[in-house]
Amino acid sequence: MNHSILSSAGSTAHRSPAESRKWVRVTALAAALLLAGPVAQTMTAPADAAVAKAVNPKIDLRVLVVSDGSEMITAYQDRLTREGIPFQVLDLRQSGRPAVNDAYLTTVDAEAPHARFQGVIMPNSAPAGMTPAELTALHEYQARFGVRQISAYVYPGAQHGMNAPTYSGKVDGLSATVTAAAKTKENGHGYLKGTVKLDNIDPNVDESYGYLGTPASTPGVTVTPLVTATAPGTSTQGVLSGVFNDGSREELFNTYASNQYQQHFQVLSHGQIEWLTRGVRLGEYANWFSVHSDDVLMADALWNTGGNCTYGDDCDETVYPSDAPGTTARMVPSDVTYQRNWEQNWAFKIDNTYNGAGTAQYLEEKNTTSDPLLNAYKQNASAFRWINHTYTHLNLGCEKVYGSLGTWTCATNPDGSPKWVSQAAITDEIATNKTFGNTHGLKYEPNALVTGEHSGLKALPQVTTDNPNLAPALSATAVKWTASDASREKEQRAVGSALTVPRYPMNIYYNTATRVQAVDEYNWIYTSRANGGSGICEDNPGTTTCITPLSTTTGFQNYIVPIETRIALSHVVGNDPRPHFVHQSNQTQDRIIYPVLQNILTQYRNTFAASTPVLNPTMTQAGSELLEQSTWRNEQDATAFYWKGQVRVAATGNGASVPVSLPDGATKNGAALPATYAGKDTDRVTVPAGGSVTYSVGTLGWGATSATTVAAPNTFSGTSVPTGPATTEIAPEPVVAPEEAAVAAG
Structure with missing residues (x-):
């Protein structure tokens, strides 16, 4: 099946490989501290010698986030949002903000002492903008109700029961150990296996700054290391994350900087929030991963490494004719056997999105009455998962008028409106493919649909609205979930009575079946003209970055596989059920999708405990989960x-x-x-x-069941604010617009 370059799988979104090329950006606070040196934050002890613990208090399931706008606070806000945990932000930069006092932290309740927040997240132990009186009120609140605190990024010292750091500097790539204490029910990290590697995306960039120190022997104080690491170039173990307890309150502190895009933060922050909330909270945590393989039973046009184009699409037919041998890739029976064995071995299902006309086309071209590929699937049809991809892969949007080398515009009516594909044609595409599936025993999801290249939905710049005939056709064929392109529209939306299921494109391109083809096209898109590339990266510096050409021998395994693994895993550990998609061409010849999937699953399973398996939802399940998540996050009624x-x-x-x-x-x-x-x-x-x-749920440590007191919260003076830089900016870069890439490639 011919596709325009960079449309559909490889397709609508090439994430820049230089998603790994970041720039160092020090926050204003960190920059000031670098110039000014360590900042001493002195906390004033409460007037009372002891604090009476609240007896049988009510604790609202809501987190207080005290924000200074720093990256780590933003990261925690993102994590709370992803897991659907209710939280309230107190912005220290806001003029006229509420004062942190007993009236702010508690509620008048005739039945019981009533705390408004079950946990508190702070930039550090004593952030600029909080007064000593506010810190005193906060600490007394925590001591009274047993409410825990996370300090996002601190300088280790006496205020946390720590010795001065034995190491400070770059912590990129450190192999961190999740301690046995961390994995207890009390401390919330039992979902992890034991080792988490800190990000090191670009060896030439210092991505995270941190400190390593050891607990001190302080009377009345305990420090429980949760995450430790060995200082670079030494054999000394130090604490990256630990819990300070002075007998009155508990504070989890981190001595390394992170931001919301770094994978180690995404992995570790869930456990920290579990600790903060004592494992009792609203919201949901899960790790999802599903992969759709489009065009099964069809043949996909291939990339021409000599002409840097796709056969039958943007290649010059007089030079590279599309009917020559080797211009397309279609799976063969041995690929079906490989897929079945692979799925069994890896306990993971690939969803086959199928086009029945692929078999009809094969029978016609080969002048035969039997399709060996279909027969191979039919022998074990129930072992596979299937999704309707329409019968012929017809474009379901506007009627296209093609220009030179793959460019196109929408045909128009006399009044200038687009000429849309009719409702009858759309309905026939969907229904005929269902009939094909029923006839051949393909157990497809009855209410799910993937249209060819997500057509029928708006796709800028040519198609500015959905085809108005799509929604009634979906209703007529009982489609409740229709795939969309997450690189164009990440959020779920309604299309008539159906809802979209946004899918992430993987940069394992639809028109590649071999490693050489994959690397050659990657080089064409992401290298400069001087290096033999298309220059897309030069023409779009705001959306992508040029790379050094990859070796066609080693570039796939050493560069493409790791970067695609990292991008996909960022979705998996981000509580994101959106599926990913590739194409059947990636399952034949060199079978280039499997090394990527294996690397993703291996890294995941090496990090997470058996109690936290990666979930492999069907398209219907993914759509339903997205709906549940978005409804709760938006409404929280x-x-x-x-x-x-x-x-x-x-x-x-x-x-x-x-x-x-x-x-x-x-x-x-x-x-x-x-x-x-x-x-x-x-x-x-x-x-x-x-x-x-x-x-x-039983007694959990909030307040007390009878009258008791605890020592006054700890009084200390020391450097609580980090003096080193924060992190590099790790935000995903915008993608190359598919139409721009297509024009450049042509």
Whole structure:
């Protein structure tokens, strides 16, 4: 099947390989500290010698984020959002902000002392902008209610029960150890296997700054190391993340900088939030990964390494005729056997999005009555997952008028409006492919659809709106979930009565079946004209970066596989159920998709415990999960609090579907919860308007069950603010617009 270059899989979004080429950007605070030297933050002790712990308090399930705008605070906000955890931001930079005092932190309640926040996240232990009185009020609150604190990035010292650091500087690439203490139920990191590698995307760039130190022997103070690492060039172990406890309050501190895009932060921050919330919270945590292989049963046009073009698309037919041998790639029976064995060995399913006309085309071209590829799939059809990809892969948007070498525009009516593909044609494409699947025993998802190149949906710049005939055709064929391109539209939206399921394109291009083809096209797109490339990277410096040409011998395994692994894993560990997509051409000849998938799964399984498997949703499941996530994040029409060993969830609007995460052993109405993931009991409960649901979770350490006191919160003076730089800017770079790339390639 011919596709325009950079449309569909390899396709609509080439992420810059220089997503790894970042620039060092020191935050204003860190820059000032570098110039000024260590900053001493002195905390004033409370007037009382001891703090009375609240007896049987109510604790609202909401996190307070005290923000100074720094990258690590932004990172925690992102993580809370991804997991759907309710939180409130207090911006220290905001004029007229509320004062942090007892009135801000607690609620008047006739039944019990009532805390408004179950945990607090701070930039450091004593951020600029908070007064000593506010710090005192916050610490007394924490001591009274047993509310924990995360300090995002600190300089280790006496204020955290630490000795002065034995190392400070670059921590990129360090192999961090998650300690046995961290993996206890109390400390929330049991979802990890034991080792997490800190990012080192570009060896030429210092991506994260950090300190390594050891716990000091301080009377009345304990330090529990959660994550440790060996200082570069030494055999000395130091603490990267630990819990300080002075008998009155607990504070988790990090001595390394991160931002929201770094994978080690994405991996470790979940455990820190589990610790912060004592494992009781609203929201959901899971790691998702699914891969769709488009055009199964069809043949995909191939990249021509000599002409730097795609046969039958933007190649000059007089020089590179598309009917010559070797211009397309179509799977063969041995590829089906390989796929089945691979899926069994790796316990992972690839979703086959199929086009029935591929078989009809094969029968016609070969003048035969039997398709060996279809027969190979039919022998074990139930072993595979299938998705309707329309019968002929027809473009379902506007009628195209082609220009030179693959360029096109929409045909127009006399009034200037686009000429749309008809509802009848769209309906026929969907229904005929369903009939084909039924006839041959392909167990496809009945309500899911992937249109050819996501056509029918708007696709700028040529197609500015959806084909108005698409929505009624989807309704007529009972389609509830239709694929979209996440590089164009990341968020789910309605198309008539259906919803989109955004899919991430992987840069394993649709028109490549060998490593040489993949590297050659990569070089064409991402190298300068002087280096033999298209110059796209030069013409679009704001969206991509030129690279040194890759070796066609080693470039695929040494460069493309690692970068695609990193990009995909950032989605997987980001609580993101959006599927990824490639093409059937990537499953034949050199079978270039499998090394990428194996690397992704290997890295994941080397990091996460068996209790936290990667989830492999169908398209329908992915769409449903996206809907649940977005509905909860956008509305959050429920509140919850902990009291006397129970959690009560109440609807605040017209009812809500609420994700709940509780410690293992929790019950609802005396019954165990229905699902367990990452060692947690999870539930998604529908709470009707005005209704509530109660869970039993036992005593968790908030407040006390009888009258008791704790020592006054620790008084200290020391360097609590890091003096080193923060992190490099790791934000994903914008992608090359597919149309721009196509023109440049032509």
